[in-house]
Amino acid sequence: MIPKAEAKNIWVLAEQRKGKLVNVSLEAVGLARNLAGSSSQEVWAVLLGKDVAGLAESLIQAGADVVLLAEDDRLAGFRDDPYVDYLTHLVGVYKPAAFIIGANSTGKSLAPRLATRLGTGLASDCVELSWDQADGLVATRPMYGGNVMATVLCPEARPQLASLRPKSAPRPVPDPSRKGRIEKADLSGVNVRDRVRLLEQVDTAGDQVKLEEADIIVSGGRGVGGPEKFSVIKGLADACKGAMGASRAAVDAGWVPYTHQVGQTGKTVSPKVYVACGISGAIQHLAGMKSSDIIVAINKNPDAPIFKVATLGIVGDLFEIVPMLTEAVKKEMG
Amino acid sequence: MRIVVSIKQVPETTEVKIDQAANRVDTEGLTRIINPYDTYALEEAIRIKEASGATVAVITCGPEKADESLREALAMGADEAFLLSDPAFDGSDPVATAYIVARGIEKCGPYDLVIAGRQAMDGSSGQVGPSLAEELGVPTVSFVRKIEELKDDYIRVQRMTDDGYDVLEGPLPMLITVVKEINEPRLPSLKGLMKAKRVTIPVWSAVDIGVDPARVGPAGSPTKLSKVAPPPPRAGGEMLEGTPEEQVRKLVARLKAAKVL
Ligand SMILES: Cc1cc2nc3c(=O)[nH]c(=O)nc-3n(C[C@H](O)[C@H](O)[C@H](O)COP(=O)(O)OP(=O)(O)OC[C@H]3O[C@@H](n4cnc5c(N)ncnc54)[C@H](O)[C@@H]3O)c2cc1C
Ligand SMILES: Nc1ncnc2c1ncn2[C@@H]1O[C@H](COP(=O)(O)O)[C@@H](O)[C@H]1O
Numbered sequence: 058m059i060p061k062a063e064a065k066n067i068w069v070l071a072e073q074r075k076g077k078l079v080n081v082s083l084e085a086v087g088l089a090r091n092l093a094g095s096s097s098q099e100v101w102a103v104l105l106g107k108d109v110a111g112l113a114e115s116l117i118q119a120g121a122d123v124v125l126l127a128e129d130d131r132l133a134g135f136r137d138d139p140y141v142d143y144l145t146h147l148v149g150v151y152k153p154a155a156f157i158i159g160a161n162s163t164g165k166s167l168a169p170r171l172a173t174r175l176g177t178g179l180a181s182d183c184v185e186l187s188w189d190q191a192d193g194l195v196a197t198r199p200m201y202g203g204n205v206m207a208t209v210l211c212p213e214a215r216p217q218l219a220s221l222r223p224k225s226a227p228r229p230v231p232d233p234s235r236k237g238r239i240e241k242a243d244l245s246g247v248n249v250r251d252r253v254r255l256l257e258q259v260d261t262a263g264d265q266v267k268l269e270e271a272d273i274i275v276s277g278g279r280g281v282g283g284p285e286k287f288s289v290i291k292g293l294a295d296a297c298k299g300a301m302g303a304s305r306a307a308v309d310a311g312w313v314p315y316t317h318q319v320g321q322t323g324k325t326v327s328p329k330v331y332v333a334c335g336i337s338g339a340i341q342h343l344a345g346m347k348s349s350d351i352i353v354a355i356n357k358n359p360d361a362p363i364f365k366v367a368t369l370g371i372v373g374d375l376f377e378i379v380p381m382l383t384e385a386v387k388k389e390m391g
Numbered sequence: 392m393r394i395v396v397s398i399k400q401v402p403e404t405t406e407v408k409i410d411q412a413a414n415r416v417d418t419e420g421l422t423r424i425i426n427p428y429d430t431y432a433l434e435e436a437i438r439i440k441e442a443s444g445a446t447v448a449v450i451t452c453g454p455e456k457a458d459e460s461l462r463e464a465l466a467m468g469a470d471e472a473f474l475l476s477d478p479a480f481d482g483s484d485p486v487a488t489a490y491i492v493a494r495g496i497e498k499c500g501p502y503d504l505v506i507a508g509r510q511a512m513d514g515s516s517g518q519v520g521p522s523l524a525e526e527l528g529v530p531t532v533s534f535v536r537k538i539e540e541l542k543d544d545y546i547r548v549q550r551m552t553d554d555g556y557d558v559l560e561g562p563l564p565m566l567i568t569v570v571k572e573i574n575e576p577r578l579p580s581l582k583g584l585m586k587a588k589r590v591t592i593p594v595w596s597a598v599d600i601g602v603d604p605a606r607v608g609p610a611g612s613p614t615k616l617s618k619v620a621p622p623p624p625r626a627g628g629e630m631l632e633g634t635p636e637e638q639v640r641k642l643v644a645r646l647k648a649a650k651v652l
Contacts, residue, residue, distance in 0.1 A: 074553075074554070079553075134557070135557075136559070137521070137524075137530065137531050137532075137533075138530060141525075161553050162533070162534055162550075162551060162552045162553050163552075165517050165521075165533065165534075166521055166531065166533035166534070167521075168518075168521075169485065169486075169489075169517070169518035169519070169520070169521040169522040169525075170521045170522065170524065170525040170531065172486055172518070172522065172613070173486055173489060173490075173521075173522040173525040173526055174525055176613070177486075177613050178484065178486060178612070178613030178614035179485070179486065179516075179518060179613075179614070180614060181485075181516045181517060181518055182515065182516070182517065195617075198515075198516075199515065199622070200416070200513065200514055200515050200619075201405040201406075201407050201416065201512075201513055201515070202405035202512065202515065203405075203622060204405050204406060204407060204621070204622065205407065205409060205416055205619050205620070205621065205622075206619070206620050206621070206622050206623075207616050207618070207619050208616070208617045208618040208619075208620075209614050209615070209616060209617070210614065210615045210617045211613055211614050211615075212615060213613070214613040250530075252530040252561050252562060253530050253531075253532060253559050253560070253561035253565075254559065254560050254561065255557055255558075255559055256547070256558040256559065256560055257557065257558040258552075258554075258555070258557050258558075259555045259556050259557070259558070260554045260555045261554070261555035261556065262553075262554045262555055267553055267554065269553055270553075272651070273651065297652075315571065315572045316551075316555075321405070321512070322427065322428070322571050323571075329649075329651050330646065330649075330651050340404075340405065340406060341405075344405065347622070347625075348622075351646075351649060351651065352625075353642065364628060364630070365628070366625055366628070367628045368625070368626065368628055368629070369628070369629055369631055369642060369645055370628055370629070370630045370631065371630075371631050371638045371639075371642065372630065373635055373638060374635075377635050378635055378638065378639060381635060381636065381639045382639050382642065382643070385639055385640070385643045386643070386652065389643060389647065389652045390652070
């Protein structure tokens with residue numbers, strides 16, 4: 058824990074995977090920029106990795122005032138130990154008031170360890186963050202599968218940690234005229250326990266758009282009826298340059314792999330458009346997609362609960378509607 | 392090998408009432424179950440026991456009635472159970488909860504592997520597992536979808552990532568959190584439930600496990616829940632009428648107007 062009176066500036070973890078910044082980090086930089094507003098707080102992007110200095114400029118263009126560059130071989134691929142050890146050191150040296158970390162598989166693992174190490178509080182998987190003169194970071198996070206929204210404060214301990222759900226803040230438009238500085242972190246003499254080794258990184262998603270990062274998600278449920286028939290769903294997802302999702306019923310039936318499952322026991326997504334095809338809209342499914350901007354439901358049962366949350370509903374046979382929609386989208390996208 | 396599984400008892404549903412006057416979530420009267428994510432943790436531990444002869448201990452921090460969930464875990468195949476219960480623990484945030492559970496785990500004996508769920512269905516924070524590892528001073532791998540190899544002092548696992556999975560190895564003792572993909576949990580057997588009824592489960596208070604009272608409960612928690620509210624209602628939905636062709640045409644027009652196409 059660092060003294061409240063000495064803590065200043067809003068930090069963001071700039072995470073990169075294989076040399077590319079992850080989207081939620083850029084979203085967090087843009088959000089931090091808004092939080093800092095016109096106050097005297099600076100936005101610092103903490104860039105960890107090996108040979109990653111080239112990414113600093115895009116963080117500045119996204120809204121960072123300072124890029125804190127921490128480069129070390131041990132930071133090449135994510136492991137909790139070196140990340141937490143180095144971040145603890147940096148927090149101790151520079152004393153940030155708040156630290157925002159993306160709530161993806163890296164951040165969800167790292168942030169709680171960091172909170173306990175620093176003796177401070179963490180609001181995890183936040184969908185909204187605001188700044189208050191008196192309280193600093195004010196975090197809004199869903200509980201009970203999105204049926205309750207909680208406002209979480211961290212009144213005394215600093216830095217205030219928050220992890221931010223991907224897609225809950227807009228991705229900032231790069232501003233090439235923005236100026237910032239790069240601060241090279243001195244990592245010498247930091248005691249790093251490096252207990253876990255990374256043997257292999259397997260990319261099963263390949264070139265496909267990742268669920269968490271997609272602007273448009275097309276999901277299929279039990280109504281799709283079989284593994285081959287999922288090509289109808291995939292076809293629309295591809296035409297939209299989006300990702301394919303599924304309900305648990307479709308996953309449990311073995312039609313699509315678990316990595317596509319949306320819902321309480323799957324992934325939580327928040328795209329611009331979520332198209333639910335042949336999905337009834339059980340509460341556990343809604344828990345994973347209810348915060349999407351636009352929900353489109355295609356279902357042959359007019360009483361399906363999904364229509365209660367849908368922005369736009371079509372009562373009809375998905376095998377009739379979806380291929381027609383795919384063709385129309387292809388035409389629109391040129 | 393001794394494995395400790397950290398579980399939480401949660402309401403069976405996420406459709407809870409919000410008591411807006413008291414600014415709290417009302418879960419009174421709801422059936423309580425083992426957090427579904429924790430059943431994967433339990434199942435994995437029991438499978439290791441069946442395959443290579445480990446001892447499985449299960450621990451929870453919660454009210455006295457959390458005892459039922461521990462008995463259910465015994466009925467699934469766990470060997471020992473420990474309940475951390477003290478009014479002083481009520482209202483602990485995840486950082487404080489991890490501190491309590493860590494001291495409980497240390498009191499219940501030496502361990503090689505700690506398994507936690509990915510997150511609890513109620514608070515949905517997903518913090519207690521990694522925080523617990525930090526409190527215990529052991530390495531962590533979160534979101535484990537498969538244990539590839541396990542030896543007396545070594546583990547190799549697959550960790551689910553946003554792009555696929557990572558393969559990681561490290562020394563024991565270690566803490567892992569697990570995801571649904573790892574297994575299909577069994578149900579507790581009737582015979583097991585009968586037997587579990589007769590087991591005496593130690594109940595430990597703050598004093599028993601030697602926690603610092605200043606680090607537990609609302610006052611000892613770094614975060615405060617300042618407000619609970621229902622989610623903002625979604626804007627009224629619209630049904631697109633007409634023939635399938637018309638419906639599709641309307642939909643495309645709406646998506647274009649919203650600048651998503
Ligand atoms: C602890 C727990 C966790 C869970 N976690 C999840 C989770 O993470 N994600 C999840 O999705 N579920 C989850 N579930 C399961 C959830 O309760 C539902 O069972 C599941 O979501 C149902 O999937 P579905 O909508 O695809 O199937 P169904 O409920 O069977 O609905 C199928 C729908 O398809 C429609 N349909 C059929 N044919 C057509 C057609 N040709 N054209 C158009 N529409 C058609 C039907 O009208 C129906 O509405 C969980 C359950 C529990 C108990
Ligand atoms: N009160 C508790 N007692 C024991 N273990 C817990 C408790 N709360 C959470 N856990 C463990 O930590 C995981 C994550 O919980 P949470 O951080 O509350 O989402 C759960 O799946 C459990 O394995």
